[in-house]
Amino acid sequence: MALKQLDVRGDICPYPMMKTVQALKKLTAQDEGLEVITDHAPALETIPTQAARLGYAAQIDETGSPEWRITLTRSV
Amino acid sequence: MTTNVNKSRSFLQTVANELGYSQGVTLGSRVRAGLAASAAALVILFIAGQFGNQMGLFWTFGLAFGFVLQRSRFCFASAFRDIFLLGHGRTMKGLLIGLVVATLGFALFMSKLVPNPALGILPPDANVLPLGWHMVVGGVLFGIGMVVAGGCVSGSIYRMGEGYVASWVSFGGIMMGLLLAAYSWNWWWDWQISRGPRIWLPTYLGHAGSVIVTLLGLLVVYLLVLWWESRSGMVIPDMPFRGSNEETFAARLGDGLKRIFVHGWPVAIGGAVLGGLNALLFIAAHPWGFTGEVSRWTVGIANVLGIGPGELKGLANLPGCAMDLGGGILHHMLFLVWGMVFGSFIASLFAGEFKIRAPRQKVRYVQAIGGGTVMGYGAGIAMGCTIGSFFSAIPSLALNGWVFALCLAVGAWMGTKIIQRIP
Numbered sequence: 001m002a003l004k005q006l007d008v009r010g011d012i013c014p015y016p017m018m019k020t021v022q023a024l025k026k027l028t029a030q031d032e033g034l035e036v037i038t039d040h041a042p043a044l045e046t047i048p049t050q051a052a053r054l055g056y057a058a059q060i061d062e063t064g065s066p067e068w069r070i071t072l073t074r075s076v
Numbered sequence: 077m078t079t080n081v082n083k084s085r086s087f088l089q090t091v092a093n094e095l096g097y098s099q100g101v102t103l104g105s106r107v108r109a110g111l112a113a114s115a116a117a118l119v120i121l122f123i124a125g126q127f128g129n130q131m132g133l134f135w136t137f138g139l140a141f142g143f144v145l146q147r148s149r150f151c152f153a154s155a156f157r158d159i160f161l162l163g164h165g166r167t168m169k170g171l172l173i174g175l176v177v178a179t180l181g182f183a184l185f186m187s188k189l190v191p192n193p194a195l196g197i198l199p200p201d202a203n204v205l206p207l208g209w210h211m212v213v214g215g216v217l218f219g220i221g222m223v224v225a226g227g228c229v230s231g232s233i234y235r236m237g238e239g240y241v242a243s244w245v246s247f248g249g250i251m252m253g254l255l256l257a258a259y260s261w262n263w264w265w266d267w268q269i270s271r272g273p274r275i276w277l278p279t280y281l282g283h284a285g286s287v288i289v290t291l292l293g294l295l296v297v298y299l300l301v302l303w304w305e306s307r308s309g310m311v312i313p314d315m316p317f318r319g320s321n322e323e324t325f326a327a328r329l330g331d332g333l334k335r336i337f338v339h340g341w342p343v344a345i346g347g348a349v350l351g352g353l354n355a356l357l358f359i360a361a362h363p364w365g366f367t368g369e370v371s372r373w374t375v376g377i378a379n380v381l382g383i384g385p386g387e388l389k390g391l392a393n394l395p396g397c398a399m400d401l402g403g404g405i406l407h408h409m410l411f412l413v414w415g416m417v418f419g420s421f422i423a424s425l426f427a428g429e430f431k432i433r434a435p436r437q438k439v440r441y442v443q444a445i446g447g448g449t450v451m452g453y454g455a456g457i458a459m460g461c462t463i464g465s466f467f468s469a470i471p472s473l474a475l476n477g478w479v480f481a482l483c484l485a486v487g488a489w490m491g492t493k494i495i496q497r498i499p
Contacts (some may be wrong), residue, residue, distance in 0.1 A: 010436045012226050013154055014495070015162055029266065041340065042149045043430050045315055050162070065106070066429040 002030075007037045012037065016043035017050050024054050024072065034075035039066055047072075083492035096324025104222075110337070110426035117418055129359070130408040137357050138415015141350065141364065145234040145416070146423035147336070148346020152462035153222040153231055156488030161188050163308025165301035167343050171467075172294050172301075174354075176470035177296075181355020182363070183287045186278070186473070201362040203396035204460050206272025207479060210264045214458025215480040217450050219487020222462070224494055225249065225447025226440075227342040229367060229461040232448070233413065236422030241434040243443045247446020251374045256449070257456020258375050258385040258399060265389045272335030275475035286473040293478065294470075315340065335424040354468060359409075363472065365464030366416075367397035367455045369409035377403055396424075397464030398418070399456065438497060447491075454487075 006023045008016040009027035016038050023034055033056065036047060047070050057075040060066055092098055103111070117139055125132035144150070148170070155167035182202070189199045199203050207209070222228040225246045227235055232250065235243035277286035316341045319331035354364040377382045390400055424430040436439065455461040458480055460469065466484065469477030 011434050012235070012435075013151070013438070014157065014226075018496075039433055040430055041427075042151070042154075045340070046162075066427075066431055076407065 003033050003035045003073075004031050005035050005037070008039055008043070009039045009067070010038050011038075013042050013046065014074065015029050016040055017046040020070075020072070021050050021054065022049060023058060031069065032060055036070040036072065037063070039064070041066060041068075044068060044070070084470050087424070088212065094325075096236050096322065096326030097146040105417045106428045107134050107427060109430075110277040110422055113326055113418075113422045113425050117422060121385035124411055124479075127406050128408075130174075131406070131411050134361060134408040135411040135415045136377040137353065137360075137364075138339075138412040138417075139419035139422070140353055141230075141412075142234050142237055142421070143421075143423045144346055144418040144420025145230060146238060146351050147233035147347075147427075148343050149453060150343060150346045150350060151231050152228045152466075153226065153488070157223045157492050157495075159301070159304060159485075160492040163457060166304050168301050169298065170343030170347035171346070172298050173344050174351035175294055175470050176291065177229065177351030178354045179287065179290050179473070181352065182358055183283060183290075183473060185355065185359050187283040193283065194275070196279055198274060198279075199472075201358070201395055202276070202474065203276045203277045203363055203365070203460065203464060203469040203473040203477070204472055205394070205396055205398070205465065205469065205475050205476040206269050206274050208268035208272035210268045210272070210457040211465075211476055211479050212483050214454040214456070215483025216487040216490070217454030218408065218458065218461065218480075219449045219454075219484040219489075220491040220494070221451025221487075222251070223447070223488050223491025224443050228451065229370070229455060230416070230463055233366075234420035237422075238432050239432040241432065242440055243445040244442055246448040246451075248432040248434075250452035250455070251370060252445075253454070254371045254399075255374045255378055255385070255451020255452075256275035257453045258371065258378075258388060261385065261388045261399065261456070268487070269457075269459075270390055277473040277475065289471060290470065311466075315326065326491050337423075337439060338428070340427075350467075351471075354471070358468075363464070363468035364394070365397040365460055365468050366409060366413050367459070367461045368400040369407065369413055370396075370452075371397075371399040371456060372401055372407065372409075375399065387446040396460060396468065397455070399459075420428070443477050443495075443498065 004023065004027060006020060008019050020036050027034060044060055051058050051072045055075060056072040059071045060068055121132050121135050122136045124432060151167060155171045159165050159168060186199045186202060190197050227243060227246060229250055232246040238245060271435040277289060281289060317335055320327040357364050388399060388401065391401065421430065458465050465480040466477055467482065
C-alpha cells in the first residue's frame with residue numbers, strides 16, 4: 001500500500017486537473033491514493049473537486065512558496 | 077520624568093496585551109516583499125504623475141485591476157472552457173455578476189451623457205462597435221486561442237505578474253496576432269467593418285428598457301448555466317476560509333488581512349469588484365480595455381523595423397479597443413497595462429504565490445504562441461478582447477457585446493476539443 005506520485009509543477013489550468021483525473025483513473029486496488037505536487041494555486045480548487053467526483057478526499061499541505069502537496073485518498 | 081516614561085511604557089504594554097499583541101508585531105518575508113513592491117508602485121505613481129494626471133490615474137486603475145484579477149483568479153478562458161470541459165459554471169457565474177454591476181454603472185453614466193437616445197446619438201467612448209463577420213470570426217478565433225493558450229489577454233497579463241513564463245510567450249503571440257490583424261485590417265474594413273451597423277440598444281428601447289433587456293439576458297444565461305450544471309451533477313463549493321480560533325483583536329485583524337491578501341477571493345466577489353472598477357474607469361475616462369494599446373506597441377515596433385502595415389482606414393471614428401496608432405511612448409494606456417502586471421505582482425507576493433515558473437513540456441510553448449497569435453488576430457479584427465468587446469461592451473448596452481460573447485462560447489468549445497487531444 002503506497003501513495004503514487006504525480007508532479008504537475010509548471011503546468012497551468014486545466015492540465016494539473018486533467019492529469020490528476022487521468023492518474024486517479026489508472027490507480028489499482030494496491031494504490032492507496034495519489035500525491036499531487038503543484039505550484040499553480042487555481043489547481044487547489046479544481047483538483048479536489050474533480051477528485052471528489054471520482055470518490056477521493058483531498059488534503060492540501062503547503063510545502064513551498066508557492067508549492068502545494070494535495071494528498072488524495074479514497075473516501076469511504 | 078522616569079516615572080512618566082515608565083507609566084507610558086506600561087500603558088502601551090497594557091494596550092498591546094489587550095489587543096493581543098503581547099509578543100509584538102513581526103512581519104513575515106511575504107509581507108515585507110509585498111510592502112516593498114507596494115512602495116515601488118507608489119514611487120512609479122509619483123513619477124507617472126509628473127507626466128500628467130491621466131498617467132497616474134491609469135497606473136492606479138491598472139494596479140487595482142491586476143490586484144483583483146490575481147486575488148480572485150478571474151479567468152475568462154476558464155469561465156467558458158469549464159462549461160464544456162467540466163460541466164460547471166462557477167467562473168461564468170462570477171463573470172455574470174460582474175456584467176450586472178458594470179451594466180448598472182455604465183447605464184447610469186450613459187443616461188447622463190445621452191439623455192435622449194432616440195435621436196440616434198451614440199455615447200462617446202462606449203464600446204458600441206460595428207457588427208459584421210469580423211465580429212463573428214474574431215470572437216470564434218479569440219475563443220479558440222484563449223483556451224489553447226490557457227488564458228485570454230487579461231489572464232495572460234496578470235499571470236505575467238505572477239511569474240508564469242508561458243504567459244509572457246502568449247503575450248508575444250498576441251502581439252504577433254495583432255500585427256497580422258493590422259496587415260489585413262484594410263481588407264476587413266472595406267468588406268465589413270466600414271458598413272457594419274453600430275447598434276446601441278437605448279436608441280430603440282430607451283435607457284430603462286435596455287437595462288431591463290440586458291439584465292434579463294444575463295438572467296437567462298445564468299439559468300442556462302444552472303441547468304447545464306444540474307445535468308452534470310456536480311457541486312463546486314468555494315474553498316472555505318479557516319481563520320484563527322483566538323478571539324483577540326490581533327487574531328481577528330490577522331484573519332481579515334489573510335482573507336484579502338492570502339486566501340483566494342470567491343470569483344463572484346472578484347467579478348463584482350471588477351465590474352464596479354470598470355464603471356468607475358468609464359466615468360473617469362473610458363471603459364476598461366487594452367487591445368488597442370497593445371496594437372499600438374506592435375504596429376510601432378513593426379514601423380521601426382520597416383515592416384509596418386502602412387495606412388489603416390477608418391480608425392479615427394472607432395471607439396473601444398480598435399487599433400489606435402496615435403500618441404507617443406508615454407501614453408496613459410501604457411500605464412494601465414503595466415499597472416495590471418504590477419498589481420498582480422504585488423498581490424502574488426503578499427499571497428506567497430509569486431514564482432518564475434516555466435512549463436516543462438515544449439508543446440506548452442507552442443500552445444502559448446499559437447493560441448496567443450490566433451487570439452491576437454481575433455481581438456484585432458473584433459476591435460477588442462474579452463474585456464473591450466465583451467466585459468465593457470455588454471454593459472455599454474451594445475449588441476456587438478452579445479454577438480462577440482456567443483462567438484467566444486463557440487470558439488471556447490472548439491478550443492476545448494483541441495486541448496483534450498494535447499497531453
